[in-house]
Amino acid sequence: MALLELGVAARFCRPANLPDRASPCNPRLGNEPAGATKRTQLSTTKLTRRVTIPELAARKGGQPIVVLTAYTAPIARLLDPHVDALLIGDSVGMVLHGMDDTLGVTLDMMVLHTQAVKRGSTRAAIIADLPFGTYQSSPQQAFDASAKLLAAGAQAVKLEGGRTMAATISFLVERGIPVMGHIGLTPQSLHTMGGFRVQGRDEAAAEKIIDDARAITEAGAFSVVIEGVMEPLARRITETIAIPTIGIGASADCDGQVLVTDDILGLTGDATPRFVQRYADLAATIDEAARKFADDVRARRFPGKAHIFFPKAAQ
Ligand SMILES: Nc1nc(=O)c2c([nH]1)NC[C@@H]1CN(c3ccc(C(=O)N[C@@H](CCC(=O)O)C(=O)O)cc3)CN21
Numbered sequence: 001m002a003l004l005e006l007g008v009a010a011r012f013c014r015p016a017n018l019p020d021r022a023s024p025c026n027p028r029l030g031n032e033p034a035g036a037t038k039r040t041q042l043s044t045t046k047l048t049r050r051v052t053i054p055e056l057a058a059r060k061g062g063q064p065i066v067v068l069t070a071y072t073a074p075i076a077r078l079l080d081p082h083v084d085a086l087l088i089g090d091s092v093g094m095v096l097h098g099m100d101d102t103l104g105v106t107l108d109m110m111v112l113h114t115q116a117v118k119r120g121s122t123r124a125a126i127i128a129d130l131p132f133g134t135y136q137s138s139p140q141q142a143f144d145a146s147a148k149l150l151a152a153g154a155q156a157v158k159l160e161g162g163r164t165m166a167a168t169i170s171f172l173v174e175r176g177i178p179v180m181g182h183i184g185l186t187p188q189s190l191h192t193m194g195g196f197r198v199q200g201r202d203e204a205a206a207e208k209i210i211d212d213a214r215a216i217t218e219a220g221a222f223s224v225v226i227e228g229v230m231e232p233l234a235r236r237i238t239e240t241i242a243i244p245t246i247g248i249g250a251s252a253d254c255d256g257q258v259l260v261t262d263d264i265l266g267l268t269g270d271a272t273p274r275f276v277q278r279y280a281d282l283a284a285t286i287d288e289a290a291r292k293f294a295d296d297v298r299a300r301r302f303p304g305k306a307h308i309f310f311p312k313a314a315q
Pocket residue numbers: 090091094095102185187196197198199228259260262263268271272273274275
């Protein structure tokens with residue numbers, strides 16, 4: 001079993017056409033001596049196996065939980081060594097498919113992106129968003145949609161809503177589907193909020209969000225995303241409920257943080273929310289690469305000798 005898992009990890013980590021770099025999946029894998037003992041193999045397997053949902057739940061009040069979104073296999077492969085969980089967010093509709101909001105994202109899209117992220121990762125936990133219209137009408141509807149995401153490789157689903165969704169959350173959890181909640185700024189409720197607006201500004205609105213957090217916890221969710229709320233509210237919820245809170249535009253005191261990967265990489269331009277910290281400027285990198293390629297083609301500098309094929313006699 002241990003060896004089988006290692007074999008699978010190695011296959012996903014090192015595509016045959018790439019050099020054997022130290023890090024793609026787990027930096028520790030690259031440091032193993034060739035003749036590793038059985039004990040070393042077992043401990044390495046332990047380091048490279050996937051993070052479980054109960055392990056994430058147990059991180060309440062402990063080391064911060066790191067979550068980033070991923071929608072594709074190559075990005076999942078790059079993020080996998082660094083994060084505790086990869087979220088296949090319904091933000092994929094806006095970030096990759098050019099939609100104005102998340103309402104048009106379908107379950108089929110989420111299944112395809114979940115499969116891709118699963119294939120590209122070996123150790124991060126995999127959590128997938130239930131898209132709009134696939135879980136709100138009944139617990140049964142939510143179960144059917146969640147089952148498809150779990151079959152696609154997710155270990156848990158995330159759904160938006162507070163007390164209103166509590167019965168659905170307990171229905172799923174009782175049937176073996178771990179659920180992450182999502183409260184505060186819930187993008188699928190864009191039209192009732194009147195836009196992507198920060199929530200819980202007045203005391204009454206804050207009390208309602210605290211009640212939502214309590215209801216989700218009692219329903220059995222293993223964790224909850226708190227998005228776009230006033231900092232003291234996010235801190236108070238984190239202190240109040242027994243499950244880890246994952247903040248986005250919330251509080252540094254949350255039990256973890258999540259951001260949209262394309263936002264931190266500088267790929268989302270004007271659409272980037274204020275709560276994002278940018279860690280790279282890939283838009284500029286891509287702009288420069290495309291410009292250089294276009295220049296080379298127009299000047300007939302590309303393709304060069306190394307990129308084209310000649311018959312033997314002509315060499
Ligand atoms: N690229 C991207 N990043 C995200 O974080 C994200 C998505 N897309 N799509 C799905 C939701 C939508 N989200 C958003 C989108 C915009 C704002 C936004 O513009 N907020 C205003 C604050 C509005 C107010 O004042 O209340 C801002 O200035 O950041 C917030 C969250 C978060 N999610």
